[in-house]
Amino acid sequence: MTGFYLNIKRFAVHDGPGIRTTIFLKGCPLKCKWCHNPESISPKAEVGFLNHKCIACGKCVELCPNTAHNFLNGKHLFDRSKCTQCGKCVEVCLPEALEYYGYKISVDKAVDLILEDKIFYDNSGGGATFSGGEPLLQAEFCAEVFKALRAEKIHCVIDTSGAVKWKNFETVLPYTNMFLYDLKHVDEKRHLQHVGGSNRLILENLERLSKCNIPIEIRIPVIPGFNMDIESINAIGETLSQLSNITTVQLLTYHDFGRSKFEALGKPNTMPKVKAPLVEQMSDLADKLEKFTLKIKY
Amino acid sequence: MPEKFKTVRKGLEQQYQDIKFIHDSSWSKIELEKAIAEHRSKNPDEAYIISKAWIFKLLCEKARIAIDEGDYFVDKLEHHNLMIILKNQRIRDKSIIEFKDSPASEPGVFGTVVDTSHTCPDWKNLLKYGFVGLRDRAMSKTGELAKAVSMVYDGVIALIKRYNEISPRQVLINLSEGPPQTFHEALQVAYLYNELQEMEGEEIRSMGRFDLLYNDLYLADLKAGRLTRDQAKELLKYFFIKFYAKTLGKRFGKPFLFGHDVNELSYLAFEVFQEMHIVDPKFHVRLSENTDKKFLTQVVECIKSGCTSIVIVNNDKQIDMLCENGKTREDAEDYILIGCYEPAVAGKEMNWSGGAFMNLAKAVELVLDADNYDSFDELMDAYIKELDVIFTKLADRSRRQELLWPEVNPAPLLSGTMDSCMEQGLDVSQGGAEYNTSGCICAGIANAVDSLMAIKQLVFEDKTCSIDELKIALEANWEGYEELRLTAIKRVPKWGNNDSRVDSIALRITDFLGERINNEPNARGGVFQAALYAISVTAQTFGADTGALPDGRLAGTSLTMNTGASPGLDKNGLTSLINSVTKIDLAQFPSGTVLDIMLHPSAVAGQEGTDAIISIIRSLFAKGGMAIQFNIFDADILRDAQKNPENYASLQVRVCGWNVRFNDLSIEEQNIFVAKAEMV
Numbered sequence: 001m002t003g004f005y006l007n008i009k010r011f012a013v014h015d016g017p018g019i020r021t022t023i024f025l026k027g028c029p030l031k032c033k034w035c036h037n038p039e040s041i042s043p044k045a046e047v048g049f050l051n052h053k054c055i056a057c058g059k060c061v062e063l064c065p066n067t068a069h070n071f072l073n074g075k076h077l078f079d080r081s082k083c084t085q086c087g088k089c090v091e092v093c094l095p096e097a098l099e100y101y102g103y104k105i106s107v108d109k110a111v112d113l114i115l116e117d118k119i120f121y122d123n124s125g126g127g128a129t130f131s132g133g134e135p136l137l138q139a140e141f142c143a144e145v146f147k148a149l150r151a152e153k154i155h156c157v158i159d160t161s162g163a164v165k166w167k168n169f170e171t172v173l174p175y176t177n178m179f180l181y182d183l184k185h186v187d188e189k190r191h192l193q194h195v196g197g198s199n200r201l202i203l204e205n206l207e208r209l210s211k212c213n214i215p216i217e218i219r220i221p222v223i224p225g226f227n228m229d230i231e232s233i234n235a236i237g238e239t240l241s242q243l244s245n246i247t248t249v250q251l252l253t254y255h256d257f258g259r260s261k262f263e264a265l266g267k268p269n270t271m272p273k274v275k276a277p278l279v280e281q282m283s284d285l286a287d288k289l290e291k292f293t294l295k296i297k298y
Numbered sequence: 299m300p301e302k303f304k305t306v307r308k309g310l311e312q313q314y315q316d317i318k319f320i321h322d323s324s325w326s327k328i329e330l331e332k333a334i335a336e337h338r339s340k341n342p343d344e345a346y347i348i349s350k351a352w353i354f355k356l357l358c359e360k361a362r363i364a365i366d367e368g369d370y371f372v373d374k375l376e377h378h379n380l381m382i383i384l385k386n387q388r389i390r391d392k393s394i395i396e397f398k399d400s401p402a403s404e405p406g407v408f409g410t411v412v413d414t415s416h417t418c419p420d421w422k423n424l425l426k427y428g429f430v431g432l433r434d435r436a437m438s439k440t441g442e443l444a445k446a447v448s449m450v451y452d453g454v455i456a457l458i459k460r461y462n463e464i465s466p467r468q469v470l471i472n473l474s475e476g477p478p479q480t481f482h483e484a485l486q487v488a489y490l491y492n493e494l495q496e497m498e499g500e501e502i503r504s505m506g507r508f509d510l511l512y513n514d515l516y517l518a519d520l521k522a523g524r525l526t527r528d529q530a531k532e533l534l535k536y537f538f539i540k541f542y543a544k545t546l547g548k549r550f551g552k553p554f555l556f557g558h559d560v561n562e563l564s565y566l567a568f569e570v571f572q573e574m575h576i577v578d579p580k581f582h583v584r585l586s587e588n589t590d591k592k593f594l595t596q597v598v599e600c601i602k603s604g605c606t607s608i609v610i611v612n613n614d615k616q617i618d619m620l621c622e623n624g625k626t627r628e629d630a631e632d633y634i635l636i637g638c639y640e641p642a643v644a645g646k647e648m649n650w651s652g653g654a655f656m657n658l659a660k661a662v663e664l665v666l667d668a669d670n671y672d673s674f675d676e677l678m679d680a681y682i683k684e685l686d687v688i689f690t691k692l693a694d695r696s697r698r699q700e701l702l703w704p705e706v707n708p709a710p711l712l713s714g715t716m717d718s719c720m721e722q723g724l725d726v727s728q729g730g731a732e733y734n735t736s737g738c739i740c741a742g743i744a745n746a747v748d749s750l751m752a753i754k755q756l757v758f759e760d761k762t763c764s765i766d767e768l769k770i771a772l773e774a775n776w777e778g779y780e781e782l783r784l785t786a787i788k789r790v791p792k793w794g795n796n797d798s799r800v801d802s803i804a805l806r807i808t809d810f811l812g813e814r815i816n817n818e819p820n821a822r823g824g825v826f827q828a829a830l831y832a833i834s835v836t837a838q839t840f841g842a843d844t845g846a847l848p849d850g851r852l853a854g855t856s857l858t859m860n861t862g863a864s865p866g867l868d869k870n871g872l873t874s875l876i877n878s879v880t881k882i883d884l885a886q887f888p889s890g891t892v893l894d895i896m897l898h899p900s901a902v903a904g905q906e907g908t909d910a911i912i913s914i915i916r917s918l919f920a921k922g923g924m925a926i927q928f929n930i931f932d933a934d935i936l937r938d939a940q941k942n943p944e945n946y947a948s949l950q951v952r953v954c955g956w957n958v959r960f961n962d963l964s965i966e967e968q969n970i971f972v973a974k975a976e977m978v
Contacts, residue, residue, distance in 0.1 A: 010871035013901050013910045019873070019917075057781075094784035116796060117873040119920055124913030 002104040003141040006040050006133065010117060016157035016178060016217075018126025021114045025141075026102050028134045029163045031196030032184070033270040034223050034254055038261050040133035045085040045102030048264040049078045053097035060089035060098060080266050099264070107141065111148045118152065127155030127177070134161050139168035146175035159219075162202035162209075169205060179216045180250075181206060185227050186235045194226050203239070210243040218249045222277055222285060222298075233285055237292035249289060251298035253277055300368045303535040310539045311546075313369070319362035319376045320464065327378045330361060334380070347708035347725060351446035351453075353381060354498055354711065358453030358460075365465045370536045371486050372461040372470065373493045385414070385499040388706040396702060402695050406660045406843025408688050410695040413653035414500045414707050415550075416637045416737075417726070419715040420645025421506035424491055425484055425515075428477030429454045432714050441723040443730070447714035454494060454711075481515045481525060485537045491711075492552070498711045501550075503637040505579065506644060508554040509564040516563050527566065534570045541579040548962060551578035551607065555634050558586035558613040560593045568593075572600045580607035582635050585915065586614050598911045601928050602902060604949070609639060609892065609927045612919040616641050619885040619924070623816070623827065625733065638833060639890035639925045643733055645716060648726050648822070651737035651829065651889050654696040656688050657840040658807065659742035659847060659857055662749045666769055666848075674758040678803070681750065682810050689738065689811075693818055693826060696736055700821035703727040729822030736820040737889035740811055741832030741840055743804065744858035747793040748849035748867070751800040752786045756848070772846040775853045787850035787867075794863025796874035801881050812886025829889035830882070831860040834967065856966065861891045865973040872897075872914065880921035892925040893918065896974045899932050933975035936960065940968055 004026050009015075012022040027043030028035075039046060054076050060069040068082040069089060076097075090100040105113075114128045121127045128149055130142045135158055146156040158172055159180040183206065184199070185191045191199035209216060218240060222228055227236070240246055255276050262269045286296040300306070325333070334353055341349070357377045364374040389412050393402060403409035427435060433451035436444045455474050462470035469483050478484040492502050519525035525533075541552045556564050571581055583589075583597055601608050620630035620641060629643045636642045640651040661684045668684075671677040704727040713719040713726045724730030756762040763771070763782055771779035791797040793804055808830065815828040832840070834856070841856040849864070851857075858864040861879055868875040872895065884891050895914065902911055911928070918926055939946035939960050949960040960968065 010873045011901070011914075013906065019910055019913055021873075094781060094788055096788070116877060120873050120876075120913060120917045123916045123920065124910060126913070 001141055001144055002106050003110060003138050003145070004043070005103055005105055006037070006101055008113065011120070012129065015129040015131055015159055016127065016180060017155070018124035019117070019120045020126045020129050020157070021117055022129040022131050022159075023105075023110065023114075025130060025132045025135045025138050027137045028132055028161065029137065029197060030134070030161055032221070033194050034221060034226075034274075035270075036255065036261075037133075038265055038267060039101040043137065045087075045100065046265060047078075047080075047083055047085055047087070047090060048099040048101060048261070049076070049266070050097050050099065050260075050264050051076065053095050055095050055097070057095075059092040063088045063092055078266070107144045107148065110145045114145070114149060114154065115152060118154065121154060125155070127157065129157040129159055129180075131159035131180075132161075134164060136160050136164040136168040136172065139164070139171040143172045143175055146172060150175050162205045163197055164201075164205075166205055166208060169209060173212060173214070176214060179209060179214060180219055181209070181216050182219050182221070183236060183240070184221060184223075185232060186239050187232065190226065190232070194223070207243065210245050213245060215247045216243075216245050217247055219252055220249065221252045221254060222282065223254045224274055224277055228277060228281065228285065230288065233288050237289045237294065240289075240294055241292040246294065248295045248297055251282060251285060251289075251296065253282055253298065300370055300532075300536065303532055303539075306368060307539065310369075310536065311543050313366065313540070313543045314374075317364045317374055317376070319364045319374070321362065324362045325360040326362075327376075327380075330357065330378065330380065333360070345442050346705065347442055347446045347710060348449075350381070350384075350498075350708055351449035351710050353384070354450045354494075355453035355456070357381070357497065358457040358494075363457070363460055363464065365461060367465060370482065370533055371489050371540070372465065372467075373490050373540070375457065375493070375497070377497045379497075381497055381499050385707045389702070392702050392705055396698055397695070400691075400695065402699065404691070406657055406840055407664070408654065408656040408692040408695075409839075410654045410692060410699050411652070412699050412703055412706060413650045413737075414703075414709075416503050416640065416649060416651045417495075417500045417709070417712055418502060418504040418506065418634060418636050418642065418644065419491065419495060419712050420717070421488070421511055421715075422645055423715045423717070424487055425478055425511060428473060428487065429458070429491075430474070430476050435720060436714055439720060439723070443710065443713060443719065443723050443725050446708070446710035446725075447720070450498070450711045451714060454490075457494075458490075478515070481512060481519045481530060482533055484512055484515050485533060489537060489540055495709075495711050498709060499707050500709050500712055503550070503553065504634045504642075504644075505552050505554045506634060507556070507632075508567060509556050509561050510559075513561045513563040516566075530566060531570050531573075534567060535574060538570065538574060538576065538579055542576050545578050547577040550637075551580040553580050553582050553609075553635060553637075555582045555584065557584035557593070558589045560590050564593060565596065568596050568600055572603055572605060575603070575605060577607060580609070581605075583608060583610045584613040584616070584633075585610050585919065589613070591912075594912060594915075595908060598908050598915075601911070602908065602930060604930075606927070606929050609635070609925055610915055611635065611639070611641070611925045612923060615885065615919065615922060615924060619888050622885060623735075623888045624825070629732070635890075639831065639892045640737060640829065641888070641890065642735070646718060646732035647735065648729075648731040648733070649735045649737060649827075649889070650700065650820075650822075651735075651827075652739070653699060653736050654692050654826075655739045655741055655836055655840070656685075656692055657742050657844065657857070658685070658740055659745035659749065659851075660840065660844045661685055661688060662746055662753075662847060663772075663845050666753075666765075666772070670765055674754045677753065678750065678806065682806070685807070685810060686814060689814055689818075692738065693820075696738075696826075697821035700736065729824070734820065734822035734824035735889070736822075736824065736826045737829050738815050738826050739829045739831065739836065739889070740815075740887075741836050742844075742857040743807070743830055743861060744793050744864045744867075745844075745847055745849055745851055746807065747800060747804045748790070748864060749847045749851075750803050751792070752790045752848040752850070754803070755790050756782075756786060768848060772848065775846045776850070783850045786848060790849075792849075792863060792867040792869075794868040794875045794878045795870040796877040797870075801878050804878075805881060808882045808886060812883070816886065816888065827889040828887045830884075830887040830891045832857055834859055856970065860894050862893050865970050873917075876914070876918050876921065876923065880918065880923050884922055884924045887924075890925070892927060893923055895926060895928045897928060897930045898975070899930055902930060929971070929974075931971070931975045933972055936968070936972045936975050940965075940972070 006024040362376040436447035642649040718732040719730035776783040818826040837857040
């Protein structure tokens with residue numbers, strides 16, 4: 001069995017307790033407007049093009065079997081409709097203007113790679129995290145890797161959007177020590193508008209998961225114009241206050257660092273000109289949520 | 299009574315600029331020089347150590363002094379660097395003769411010097427005997443050294459009395475009669491001694507195990523009601539600021555050592571250090587399994603707050619390493635760090651750790667120039683042979699430098715503190731210390747390993763280019779070969795990423811170095827000891843004389859500092875960097891290794907960040923790492939600091955053996971830090 005991943009991050013300190021290795025799996029059922037890893041959305045391999053790094057050497061034009069790369073008046077044009085993601089152009093692109101997103105990895109390879117840093121997990125109470133994308137779209141792969149890791153006493157975390165069938169949760173439940181669970185909004189209409197899908201399944205799954213006696217850290221991306229208003233925040237607080245096993249609520253401040261990646265992927269920027277929330281606004285939100293006897297981090 | 303430190307800090311920082319020496323009956327530079335010249339012409343056959351002691355005493359008795367009534371300490375003597383000038387003259391004169399036919403250094407390849415920059419007196423004896431006790435001990439013995447020692451300490455006592463005549467203080471009266479009895483007196487001994495030993499011509503590169511040395515006196519003062527905790531903090535601030543005032547952050551700082559067992563003074567000193575937020579002195583920490591977690595947390599918080607001059611060393615591994623290298627366990631347990639990262643037995647070792655350097659990267663260039671090779675193994679064998687040739691030359695030259703030492707700079711003030719010197723009647727320059735080791739600093743490991751890996755892959759595996767094409771590209775400093783250069787940089791695995799293809803090359807080199815260098819006899823009855831790091835000066839001077847390298851480095855640019863990956867090339871992250879470096883048996887480098895860690899502030903924010911740093915340190919040490927130092931920066935902040943230096947006056951970075959303000963670095967050096975910070 002293989003997993004399909006985007007990136008592996010070592011010394012990850014924001015994806016669960018301690019020092020961790022996080023594997024970002026590719027493919028996501030949602031299309032959040034603020035997504036800062038747009039290359040994680042498609043479940044297929046993609047080629048990214050960063051125009052500002054291109055030195056117009058023309059190597060990609062020579063090598064592409066499908067004439068997807070062309071130069072017109074010195075300008076590099078990348079016709080994605082012709083691209084078959086063979087990756088030959090990425091191999092020869094030394095200035096790294098072309099990037100490849102999406103690699104296969106076997107269970108054994110993933111386990112070996114994670115175990116390289118065991119001593120750091122042991123010393124910090126850390127471990128391994130599957131994030132994404134939506135890792136539970138590849139629940140069986142996650143489960144196989146975790147199974148092997150648990151035998152080595154490694155702490156295992158799933159960072160999920162919740163927008164998958166409950167049976168996918170069941171697949172990983174026996175091997176998972178903790179869930180990081182995204183909650184963006186409890187209002188279904190707002191959710192549909194901004195996230196590109198209903199939140200019904202997300203809320204249902206959260207409720208079921210909260211009865212499984214596994215610690216859950218809720219993560220709320222704080223997005224201006226979406227969920228920073230008092231009604232939205234109160235509704236989230238109200239929902240969470242009725243659940244068990246919620247250890248903490250982490251507020252994730254929106255930032256606009258991922259914007260250039262949309263361009264690299266030839267996708268429209270869905271959040272132009274939105275500024276990050278201020279520190280004072282974040283602490284204000286934290287205060288509001290604390291009233292629901294939740295432990296807040298931000 | 300001096301004023302509150304914070305109200306006079308600015309003035310104290312400038313205390314060594316335009317000192318107002320007292321023009322009374324004491325002597326001008328011309329008068330001093332005249333007296334010295336007369337003495338030496340009248341006594342042409344006098345042993346040089348006695349001449350030196352005579353000059354030292356003359357300066358103490360006759361040179362002008364200055365006293366700041368608003369300072370807790372006295373220390374200023376207008377000695378015009380006469381003894382250092384004399385030392386440098388003698389080194390120059392004797393070197394010309396000694397190294398007429400076989401140069402002491404080959405530019406870019408290796409270098410040797412008379413190393414008077416890495417010394418540490420026996421601080422325990424200084425505090426136990428005081429200046430008077432050390433004088434009396436010398437007087438009870440016979441021989442040239444004893445005579446010279448009693449002369450210099452007579453000089454010190456005379457100087458203290460002169461200070462006291464101008465500015466009567468109980469501290470001075472007590473120190474002119476016996477050993478220090480209070481915390482204040484002990485600090486006065488430490489600083490005055492520091493000044494005077496440097497006047498004699500040897501730099502002090504460790505102020506000793508500070509918490510261990512001074513805690514008893516501090517506690518006794520508290521108990522007797524002579525001192526409050528706050529007053530002790532004030533004293534320490536006046537004391538520490540002198541080390542900054544002396545260098546203004548532009549030269550090597552003075553290390554103070556703490557731990558591994560900590561006490562009240564350990565906490566107090568770090569509290570003061572953090573409050574002062576200062577680039578000098580620098581604090582080293584011995585960390586063992588048992589070191590109090592609370593203390594380690596305080597140290598890490600201090601690093602996070604921007605005091606990046608702190609080096610943390612692996613206590614238990616350092617002790618084991620010292621034992622393996624001929625020290626008794628009892629002595630090994632009392633180790634200090636002399637200079638940057640070099641462990642040595644406190645008060646008993648002259649480790650000459652900066653006496654010799656060799657350039658591991660240049661050897662790649664030499665091997666490529668010398669021949670053509672049919673396989674990588676053949677080339678690698680030739681490389682190892684080249685290292686052997688270089689070290690053989692280096693060891694010969696370094697031994698000759700050692701033999702010059704008694705001729706150019708005997709050190710009675712320093713020798714007078716050491717039991718072994720006084721028992722044997724031998725000056726430190728004659729091998730009088732208990733342990734007499736010689737360092738061999740091996741610089742440029744990352745460039746050497748990455749270059750060899752590039753040759754292996756590009757020439758012998760992928761056949762991207764022939765060895766001749768590669769040589770032509772290097773000859774052209776990669777000009778016209780940008781594609782090949784980028785291939786070397788981006789498509790070849792790099793040291794520091796836990797990749798066994800390249801790490802195995804590093805191990806072959808380090809195993810050879812350890813085997814070849816350690817235990818090679820030096821000229822003072824001791825042995826050579828390998829070190830694996832490069833401070834920025836070494837990296838730059840060697841780099842200036844090294845051509846373009848197969849790792850993509852351009853001719854003349856700095857080599858990579860220290861033990862880790864080249865800037866920005868440890869793409870696999872911090873844990874992989876540590877996994878790579880600790881594959882080396884670092885105990886093969888008893889003269890020191892260090893790992894530089896660059897972290898992004900967001901990675902280490904809050905209590906979780908502090909815990910992460912502690913886990914990194916603990917993991918590194920569990921894997922055999924010896925020393926670690928941190929820079930915690932955001933690349934954007936560094937770039938902003940380049941643009942708006944006025945807003946970042948206090949931003950400090952750890953360059954290698956010392957800390958400097960970011961603003962004081964050259965643009966080239968600043969860019970290295972930005973490149974590193976961009977990767978985290």
